[in-house]
Amino acid sequence: MEKFEKMTGLVAPMDRSNVDTDAIIPKQFLKSIKRSGFGPNLFDEWRYLDHGEPGIDNSVRPLNPDFVLNQPRYQGASILLARENFGCGSSREHAPWALLDYGFRVIIAPSYADIFFNNCFKNGILPIVLDAQVVDGLFQAVAANEGYALSVDLEAQTVITPDGKSIAFDVEEFRQHCLLNGLDDIGLTLQHVDDIRVYETRRKQEAPWLF
Amino acid sequence: MAGKTLYDKLWDAHVVRTQDDGTCLLYIDRHLVHEVTSPQAFEGLRLAGRKPWRVAANLATPDHNVPTTPPENGGRAQGITDPVARLQVETLDNNCDEFGITEFKMDDIRQGIVHVISPEQGATLPGMTLVCGDSHTSTHGALGALAHGIGTSEVEHVLATQCLIQRKSKNMLVSIDGAVGAGVTAKDIVLAVIGEIGTAGGTGYAIEFGGKGIRDLSIEGRMTVCNMAIEGGARAGMVAVDQKTIDYVKGRPYAPTDGQWEMAVAAWRELHSDDDAQFDHVVHINGADIQPQVTWGTSPEMVVPVDGRVPDPAQQDDAVKADGMRAALVYMGLEANTPINTISIDKAFIGSCTNSRIEDLRAAAVVAKGRKVADNVKLAMVVPGSGLVKAQAEKEGLDKIFIDAGFEWREPGCSMCLAMNADKLEPGERCASTSNRNFEGRQGQGGRTHLVSPAMAAAAAVAGHFVDVREIGE
Numbered sequence: 001m002e003k004f005e006k007m008t009g010l011v012a013p014m015d016r017s018n019v020d021t022d023a024i025i026p027k028q029f030l031k032s033i034k035r036s037g038f039g040p041n042l043f044d045e046w047r048y049l050d051h052g053e054p055g056i057d058n059s060v061r062p063l064n065p066d067f068v069l070n071q072p073r074y075q076g077a078s079i080l081l082a083r084e085n086f087g088c089g090s091s092r093e094h095a096p097w098a099l100l101d102y103g104f105r106v107i108i109a110p111s112y113a114d115i116f117f118n119n120c121f122k123n124g125i126l127p128i129v130l131d132a133q134v135v136d137g138l139f140q141a142v143a144a145n146e147g148y149a150l151s152v153d154l155e156a157q158t159v160i161t162p163d164g165k166s167i168a169f170d171v172e173e174f175r176q177h178c179l180l181n182g183l184d185d186i187g188l189t190l191q192h193v194d195d196i197r198v199y200e201t202r203r204k205q206e207a208p209w210l211f
Numbered sequence: 212m213a214g215k216t217l218y219d220k221l222w223d224a225h226v227v228r229t230q231d232d233g234t235c236l237l238y239i240d241r242h243l244v245h246e247v248t249s250p251q252a253f254e255g256l257r258l259a260g261r262k263p264w265r266v267a268a269n270l271a272t273p274d275h276n277v278p279t280t281p282p283e284n285g286g287r288a289q290g291i292t293d294p295v296a297r298l299q300v301e302t303l304d305n306n307c308d309e310f311g312i313t314e315f316k317m318d319d320i321r322q323g324i325v326h327v328i329s330p331e332q333g334a335t336l337p338g339m340t341l342v343c344g345d346s347h348t349s350t351h352g353a354l355g356a357l358a359h360g361i362g363t364s365e366v367e368h369v370l371a372t373q374c375l376i377q378r379k380s381k382n383m384l385v386s387i388d389g390a391v392g393a394g395v396t397a398k399d400i401v402l403a404v405i406g407e408i409g410t411a412g413g414t415g416y417a418i419e420f421g422g423k424g425i426r427d428l429s430i431e432g433r434m435t436v437c438n439m440a441i442e443g444g445a446r447a448g449m450v451a452v453d454q455k456t457i458d459y460v461k462g463r464p465y466a467p468t469d470g471q472w473e474m475a476v477a478a479w480r481e482l483h484s485d486d487d488a489q490f491d492h493v494v495h496i497n498g499a500d501i502q503p504q505v506t507w508g509t510s511p512e513m514v515v516p517v518d519g520r521v522p523d524p525a526q527q528d529d530a531v532k533a534d535g536m537r538a539a540l541v542y543m544g545l546e547a548n549t550p551i552n553t554i555s556i557d558k559a560f561i562g563s564c565t566n567s568r569i570e571d572l573r574a575a576a577v578v579a580k581g582r583k584v585a586d587n588v589k590l591a592m593v594v595p596g597s598g599l600v601k602a603q604a605e606k607e608g609l610d611k612i613f614i615d616a617g618f619e620w621r622e623p624g625c626s627m628c629l630a631m632n633a634d635k636l637e638p639g640e641r642c643a644s645t646s647n648r649n650f651e652g653r654q655g656q657g658g659r660t661h662l663v664s665p666a667m668a669a670a671a672a673v674a675g676h677f678v679d680v681r682e683i684g685e
């Protein structure tokens with residue numbers, strides 16, 4: 001997993017609540033057995049006017065001009081500003097893979113669905129939770145200022161606006177540590193092999209039918 | 212010290228170690244695997260030169276994109292025609308073969324939707340921790356287990372270590388007080404709960420469902436309720452163990468036997484919240500107030516009783532919510548204030564991990580019996596949750612009832628629940644569906660999904676529009 005320390009990026013607004021993972025990456029793309037290449041199909045049904053299928057050339061498909069990510073001013077965005085309960089629905093990790101493949105490293109929203117939130121950290125995406133009011137303010141600022149960019153410092157746990165205002169956010173210490181160092185969860189867990197074996201030995205006594 | 216909740220007990224029994232910041236390593240007893248969320252996990256395992264930690268803890272089956280068309284229509288005997296889907300199912304077969312994981316392959320009668328086959332086999336047991344790369348894993352909590360969905364990275368983590376890195380959720384109790392009325396099913400209960408708490412109401416919580424309305428349900432009904440806990444934002448839903456739970460498990464292929472059965476039952480009898488347990492949040496719903504439910508919008512919380520009307524965004528004070536309602540009405544092709552029972556449908560789908568068990572099919576068959584699917588309904592399909600459910604239904608003659616009424620009788624799988632196989636809605640088509648998600652495009656791009664119970668879906672299919680199943684009788 002790639003390390004995450006600091007970044008500055010263009011912000012794209014996704015002004016809807018309850019954006020679900022089916023919308024983030026529609027199910028026909030889940031047939032892939034790979035982890036990469038989902039970016040061109042991020043928000044596929046909103047982004048294109050025709051129906052997408054795996055294997056077709058996305059570069060020749062008709063774009064929906066009304067869809068926010070298709071607007072010229074948001075090209076190259078790496079921070080997604082979103083509303084409450086972002087990433088609800090299916091547990092598909094293809095959703096963060098698609099966001100990452102598209103180029104998003106940070107999401108800012110008032111709240112997230114649990115599984116999606118968790119999946120982001122596992123893939124080097126930082127999902128930041130800010131107050132609904134603060135998020136609302138950011139939506140207005142993005143709308144008013146073309147090229148609106150934010151800086152994010154994970155170590156300091158701050159989002160810095162173009163006028164230098166610093167907004168603090170919370171992140172669990174362990175998740176922060178893993179993201180800052182690009183640590184692989186499995187490697188970390190395997191440092192505790194002895195604990196797992198001790199647990200299994202005890203559990204076999206208590207509940208042998210589970211083994 | 213206050214007593215423990217069911218969730219506390221399940222959690223505590225599975226903690227391997229706790230870090231200073233409260234993050235835990237949680238032991239996983241059962242891991243279910245299907246074709247969509249596992250290929251990248253197996254690949255990761257191979258790349259790192261790792262092996263599954265405990266092979267016997269895993270159970271696999273393909274379900275999401277297996278064809279469900281009957282054999283006579285060029286069904287699954289010919290294999291999967293979509294090459295991308297076929298590769299995914301073959302990849303699962305190969306991965307399971309390579310690592311020695313038990314898999315119910317497509318031609319095995321035990322194949323079916325993961326959340327249907329595991330309880331059916333007794334592979335889901337009370338007191339277990341159970342995970343699967345699928346959000347509806349919450350289903351298994353109906354047996355007094357701690358069960359939730361995980362992402363693919365976590366699938367790999369569980370394969371490699373038999374553990375998950377987790378933080379404990381908060382405790383919520385949703386109590387259905389008093390009995391529900393006749394004709395009101397588990398599906399109506401859970402839709403009413405989501406209507407009450409909202410799709411994010413359970414975020415950060417593990418929900419225990421209790422009260423007489425839940426105790427009265429069969430284990431299958433409880434599975435329907437727990438299945439949709441995730442639609443209320445909670446990763447896990449659960450119900451305390453009682454005699455029904457124990458009777459359900461007894462004699463199933465993976466259930467404990469002989470000397471271990473008595474020991475297991477003694478342990479399972481402890482799996483309920485203590486009288487003095489403290490919940491962080493408690494919701495009470497009066498069972499008698501729950502009516503058969505129909506969703507009208509593009510989120511499961513957009514739900515009303517069948518005798519209600521499509522709500523009016525103009526009456527909604529919260530501007531963001533009102534906007535969401537307007538967008539949903541446009542997508543669904545509905546006008547505010549339309550009576551629900553005047554909305555006609557194009558298709559009906561009875562199936563999915565929410566409602567494809569034998570009791571669901573029985574409930575739908577009661578309504579379908581001696582009736583005909585209405586002329587305006589282009590397709591009404593029944594998709595059993597597993598090969599064994601299908602066989603049982605056929606033994607009871609339910610397939611004949613459905614076929615005589617004009618329903619299609621299918622092979623087991625996820626089918627039109629998420630439309631990854633050939634079963635899908637065309638743009639603008641309206642469907643009465645027993646599945647769990649009415650999101651935009653869920654059942655096919657531009658498709659319009661209304662979530663209902665099996666009896667209500669059958670009733671809509673024969674009436675051609677939504678109708679209160681209690682009015683049409685048997």
Ligand code: SF4
Nearest residue numbers: 347563564625628629
């Ligand atoms: S039936 Fe539907 S919700 Fe259930 S596992 Fe299959 S696709 Fe998911």
